[in-house]
Amino acid sequence: MWQKLALGLIALGVIALLVWAARGFFTANDIPLVIRIAVGAISAGVFILIGVVLKDRLAKAKTEDFKEVDR
Numbered sequence: 773m774w775q776k777l778a779l780g781l782i783a784l785g786v787i788a789l790l791v792w793a794a795r796g797f798f799t800a801n802d803i804p805l806v807i808r809i810a811v812g813a814i815s816a817g818v819f820i821l822i823g824v825v826l827k828d829r830l831a832k833a834k835t836e837d838f839k840e841v842d843r
Contacts, residue, residue: 794815798808
């Protein structure tokens with residue numbers, strides 16, 4: 773239980789830092805618009821791929837059968 777709480781707090785902290793950094797990056801006037809659009813597109817693609825991998829892995833975990841595993 774404590775491990776899940778610790779991981780959750782770490783994840784919240786990392787997400788907060790990423791949001792803060794992204795806000796600063798995308799609102800900076802000295803960075804060209806093309807660069808901001810490219811970074812946004814790459815980030816969106818990475819997040820979509822991570823979501824697809826997690827979805828597939830969770831679906832596969834439900835159907836895996838461990839008949840040869842001895843307990």
